[in-house]
Amino acid sequence: MESDVRMEILPARFGVALRLAAGQSVDIVNIHGTQAVDTWAFNDADMNEFLSLEHTRSRLSRVIPQVGDGLYTTRRRVILSMTADTSPGIHDTLLCACSPELYRELGCDPTHRSCEGNLHEALGKIGLTAFCTPAPLNLFMNVSVGANSEVIRDVPKAKPGDLVTLRAEIDAIVVLSACPQDVTPINGADCTPRDIGYLIV
Amino acid sequence: MESDVRMEILPARFGVALRLAAGQSVDIVNIHGTQAVDTWAFNDADMNEFLSLEHTRSRLSRVIPQVGDGLYTTRRRVILSMTADTSPGIHDTLLCACSPELYRELGCDPTHRSCEGNLHEALGKIGLTAFCTPAPLNLFMNVSVGANSEVIRDVPKAKPGDLVTLRAEIDAIVVLSACPQDVTPINGADCTPRDIGYLIV
Numbered sequence: 001m002e003s004d005v006r007m008e009i010l011p012a013r014f015g016v017a018l019r020l021a022a023g024q025s026v027d028i029v030n031i032h033g034t035q036a037v038d039t040w041a042f043n044d045a046d047m048n049e050f051l052s053l054e055h056t057r058s059r060l061s062r063v064i065p066q067v068g069d070g071l072y073t074t075r076r077r078v079i080l081s082m083t084a085d086t087s088p089g090i091h092d093t094l095l096c097a098c099s100p101e102l103y104r105e106l107g108c109d110p111t112h113r114s115c116e117g118n119l120h121e122a123l124g125k126i127g128l129t130a131f132c133t134p135a136p137l138n139l140f141m142n143v144s145v146g147a148n149s150e151v152i153r154d155v156p157k158a159k160p161g162d163l164v165t166l167r168a169e170i171d172a173i174v175v176l177s178a179c180p181q182d183v184t185p186i187n188g189a190d191c192t193p194r195d196i197g198y199l200i201v
Numbered sequence: 202m203e204s205d206v207r208m209e210i211l212p213a214r215f216g217v218a219l220r221l222a223a224g225q226s227v228d229i230v231n232i233h234g235t236q237a238v239d240t241w242a243f244n245d246a247d248m249n250e251f252l253s254l255e256h257t258r259s260r261l262s263r264v265i266p267q268v269g270d271g272l273y274t275t276r277r278r279v280i281l282s283m284t285a286d287t288s289p290g291i292h293d294t295l296l297c298a299c300s301p302e303l304y305r306e307l308g309c310d311p312t313h314r315s316c317e318g319n320l321h322e323a324l325g326k327i328g329l330t331a332f333c334t335p336a337p338l339n340l341f342m343n344v345s346v347g348a349n350s351e352v353i354r355d356v357p358k359a360k361p362g363d364l365v366t367l368r369a370e371i372d373a374i375v376v377l378s379a380c381p382q383d384v385t386p387i388n389g390a391d392c393t394p395r396d397i398g399y400l401i402v
């Protein structure tokens with residue numbers, strides 16, 4: 001199958017920065033069905049404009065984007081559209097990327113890999129710099145809001161092979177991080193980060 | 202009453218940047234009970250570290266902070282604590298500051314004042330620059346999440362004279378904006394921005 005041939009593997013615990021021209025899409029494939037993928041997008045022409053979840057929630061009047069929705073930047077332009085989602089549609093826009101400080105709280109070694117570290121490492125590999133760590137779109141991450149405004153974290157509900165497709169609406173840098181969280185069960189009950197597949201179409 | 206003597210007025214539609222030493226507090230007084238107040242905090246020693254709602258939601262496991270809670274920075278340190286809240290405790294951490302682009306969407310004149318503009322104007326008046334517009338803590342703004350993850354906006358439930366007290370836990374710059382929104386009823390059913398009171402103690 002052609003798409004199998006072209007699918008790239010993002011190894012568990014690592015990140016990658018992808019350059020998408022307007023109109024190109026990336027399929028993000030949850031090979032094992034348990035892996036959360038922190039996702040960022042930047043305007044390729046200006047790294048100071050990036051995917052903003054607070055603007056996206058405002059524009060959509062919904063916490064979780066769905067197929068057909070645009071994802072909005074800090075300047076309220078559509079940078080990506082969610083054009084397909086074969087998963088149950090549960091994604092997180094509320095929680096920060098894991099970071100060295102978060103792993104310190106959890107008692108981990110200071111060298112523990114993190115989504116924040118992956119963002120900056122991946123951008124650095126293509127010669128780019130982000131001036132902050134924007135809030136990520138956490139694909140496949142199972143987070144909900146309870147009746148008393150509590151944030152409820154649960155194991156992913158995605159099935160092996162589920163995918164989300166994001167289409168660039170402007171020339172964009174998309175960064176994916178296969179979340180290295182292995183202390184809490186956000187990447188599955190066995191707390192084991194796993195590879196993610198992706199292909200640009 | 203001594204506190205009345207010292208209370209400053211933040212005029213409707215404007216912002217102010219306050220320098221708080223660690224241990225100082227600011228009372229934010231909703232004089233009319235209908236006014237949302239966009240609030241930011243920056244580390245006085247490093248403007249690149251600021252109040253992060255995604256880290257705060259992660260650390261508290263709650264969407265809305267309550268009395269006794271710390272508010273966390275991008276580096277996961279407590280920058281402010283909420284030490285008092287005489288309002289019904291409904292505040293928003295989900296929505297962006299209003300911005301020139303948002304008012305353009307609403308058909309307003311491009312010169313319409315905005316919370317984003319107020320943030321940068323207020324910082325500029327004390328010689329500081331923020332390198333982005335962080336997501337604001339929207340005090341007294343009545344936003345909730347519905348069963349289908351919809352964002353529900355409603356008129357404020359605060360009563361005239363309700364106040365929130367925020368204590369600086371590190372030397373901090375706190376910026377307040379009396380939200381200029383006068384198209385939607387987020388500042389009350391009559392869509393009229395009003396003055397806010399504040400005092401540093």
